[in-house]
Each structure stands twice: as structure tokens, then as C-alpha cells.
């Protein structure tokens with residue numbers, strides 16, 4: 001039995017919130033640089049260079065790369081041999097978010113209720129927390145701050161088995177087309193295939209956590225990822241939607257078994273500010 | 282990218298009519314920051330025929346909700362927010378003399394018509410480049426609705442703020458024409 005204290009969790013989450021918003025992942029930078037070479041539109045090239053410059057400025061000056069520092073989405077993988085001591089795990093996560101968003105000068109973007117008063121909670125809580133209990137004696141904490149520009153362009157559809165592969169391709173490509181410049185392309189497209197209504201959405205979100213350039217472990221889905229990426233980059237939407245070759249940096253699919261009569265498909269769009277950081281305690 | 286042009290606010294119509302979509306523009310002067318919440322409030326004032334907190338004539342509204350400023354900085358990260366949420370309000374403000382908007386994303390038919398009718402312009406700044414754009418902001422002060430926090434109405438002073446012409450006075454739309462230029466048609470997609 002390994003003990004992890006609440007204060008360790010608070011401190012870890014605080015730091016993760018700040019780091020995720022100041023420092024973009026190396027996979028994103030590398031992918032952006034490679035795509036800058038491929039982009040043919042002069043406006044598109046200029047935009048990709050501005051993004052690269054922006055991200056290195058953010059790290060250097062220690063400020064958020066984007067002002068929309070998002071909803072704090074937290075994924076926990078808690079080893080079943082871990083003993084959490086000193087208080088509530090959920091509360092510790094919220095407290096870490098509260099401190100991180102304050103200390104890091106991050107924008108607080110949560111409102112209490114979605115439709116009535118929409119009053120800001122002023123500390124960016126509540127965080128959205130997913131917890132998996134897994135074998136082992138470690139705790140993995142991932143934060144993925146998610147801005148609204150790209151989240152608002154996401155969609156879930158309960159397709160039928162007869163829609164088939166063609167139907168899925170059409171849905172994904174058309175979604176990116178309709179989203180146009182709104183989600184700050186070049187985007188990363190997360191696709192959740194299967195499960196049920198809510199599982200497909202969660203799969204789509206988890207797909208965004210994979211490093212850029214990585215492929216689904218099964219060949220047939222890896223091929224589908226490549227096909228989708230190719231088709232999306234023929235749309236011409238380009239960086240910021242102003243025309244160009246590079247509309248998406250990558251497409252990631254996560255899959256799961258599903259009911260004989262269903263084919264849930266969820267698409268979670270991620271902007272170029274593809275932020276996530278992980279720590280294992 | 283056709284040309285690089287330097288503009289000073291307040292903007293003059295004769296400078297705007299020579300702009301074309303895709304031009305890279307650097308703006309120096311005052312911008313007013315406003316998002317959904319401020320637009321709603323400005324509209325309520327207009328309906329009651331009360332004066333607005335600033336004069337719109339020749340001015341530029343930047344759709345942004347910055348992150349908090351670090352000590353010693355005038356502002357935090359400050360990139361554009363998605364413009365379509367302001368489409369409902371923009372035509373009326375343009376008709377009252379607003380000369381330009383800065384944001385990101387496509388605009389409605391009504392906004393495009395109001396841009397042409399008033400010889401105004403829609404500029405596009407790079408979304409998610411908030412750290413870079415913040416470097417061009419030299420001063421910032423809240424002039425109304427402080428209670429809205431990030432969404433308050435601010436007067437900001439910029440030096441060579443970089444953006445692209447998205448909608449020009451002739452009714453051209455960079456979103457449409459840019460995408461049409463690079464789209465590769467397939468039999469079935």
C-alpha cells in the first residue's frame with residue numbers, strides 16, 4: 001500500500017495547470033514545424049510561423065500561450081494499491097485547479113449555471129474529473145485544459161451500422177469542414193468510435209491525449225486515421241480557416257465494442273493549442 | 282499575402298477602401314475590447330437611447346477576453362475570440378460608425394452586408410497566438426463593466442498589432458476565397 005497525501009495532489013495539480021498552459025508539447029512543435037514546410041499558402045505559412053513564435057514566447061515569458069486557458073479537464077488513473085490520505089481526492093483536484101489558475105495568471109472561464117445567470121465562479125472550478133481505478137501503486141494525473149472555440153465545434157451522432165465506414169468518413173470530414181476557421185486550425189481531430197452515447201464522447205476526448213504522429217494500435221484503424229487526415233487536408237480550410245493545405249495536424253481514433261444495433265460516433269475537435277501534461281505519483 | 286500595410290486608429294474610410302482580403306495589416310493606436318457580455322450591454326443602452334461608454338466613430342473593436350496581467354505587464358495573453366457570437370450585434374454598431382472589428386472565424390451574411398454598406402473592414406488575428414499578440418499591447422485600462430472581469434470593456438493601446446484583412450469594403454471574403462484556392466476536389470468525400 002502506497003500513501004499519497006492530499007497536499008501532494010494539490011501541489012501537483014497546481015503545477016500541471018500552469019505548465020500545460022505555458023509550455024506546449026514537443027510533439028506539437030515538431031509537427032507544426034514539419035507542416036510549415038508543407039504549407040503552400042503564404043497566409044497559412046505566416047500563421048503557422050506566428051503560432052510557433054507565440055508558443056516559444058509563452059514558454060520564455062511564462063505566460064499562457066492562449067488567453068482561453070479553458071475548462072480544466074482532469075484524467076486520473078489511480079492504482080488500486082494507493083491509499084489517499086488527508087482528505088477528499090475530488091476536493092484536492094478542485095483546490096489544485098483553484099491555486100494553479102490564480103498563481104499562473106490563467107483566465108477563469110467557468111460559470112455556475114449554463115443558462116440563467118451565467119455568473120463566473122471566479123476560480124475556474126469545478127474541474128471536470130474522470131477517474132479510472134487501475135492495477136498498481138501509482139497515481140497518474142493528466143490535465144488537458146480545453147478552450148471553448150474548439151470544444152464548441154465538437155459533435156456526437158448515434159449513427160446506424162448501415163452507415164458504415166463511408167458514413168463515418170463523411171461525418172468526420174464534413175464536421176471539420178463546417179467548423180471551418182472557428183476551432184483555430186490546424187486542429188487535432190479526436191474520434192470516438194463505438195461504446196455507447198457517453199462513452200463515445202469520452203473516447204474522442206481521450207484520443208486527443210495521444211502524442212501527435214502516433215497511430216491506433218490496430219492496423220485497420222491506423223489506416224482509417226491516415227485516410228481521414230488526408231481527406232481533411234484536401235478541404236483547403238488551412239491555418240485559421242484562411243485557405244491552405246494544413247487543416248489538421250493529426251486524426252486520432254479510439255475504439256470500443258458496441259451494441260449490435262448502434263454505431264456511436266463522437267468528434268472532439270482540438271485547436272492547435274493542444275495542451276496536456278501528465279505526472280505520475 | 283498581397284501587401285503589408287500600416288494603419289493608425291481612428292481609421293479613415295479612404296485608407297480602408299484600398300485594402301484587399303489577405304493583406305497583412307499592422308495597427309497602431311487605440312482598440313476597444315468587447316465580447317458577448319459587453320455587446321449585450323451596449324445593445325441595452327442603444328435600445329434605451331442612452332449614450333455608449335465610448336464613441337464608435339472610426340473606432341475598432343477587438344473581440345478578446347484577455348487572461349490576467351502578470352505584475353508589471355499591461356495585459357495577459359490576448360488573442361481573438363470567435364466572432365460569430367457577435368454577429369447579432371455587429372451590423373448596428375457598424376451603422377453607427379464603427380470602422381473595424383478584429384476577431385477570428387467566418388461572419389454572417391448580415392455582417393458582410395453591413396461591412397460593405399459602411400465601407401468598414403473585418404480583420405482576422407491569429408487565434409491562439411495570445412502571447413505573441415500581447416507583446417504589441419502597450420497599455421490597457423478598463424473603461425466600463427469592470428465586474429465582467431476578463432470580459433470587461435477595455436481601451437487598449439497597441440503598436441503594430443498584426444492581422445489580416447478578412448472582409449474588405451468590396452465584399453470579398455478571405456474565408457471563401459482562401460479555401461476555394463486550396464481545396465482539392467474528390468469524387469466522394
Ligand code: SF4
Pocket residue numbers: 066067068069146147148149150182183184271272273360361362408409410
Ligand atoms: S480554439 Fe484554442 S487556440 Fe483558439 S482561442 Fe480557443 S483555446 Fe485558444
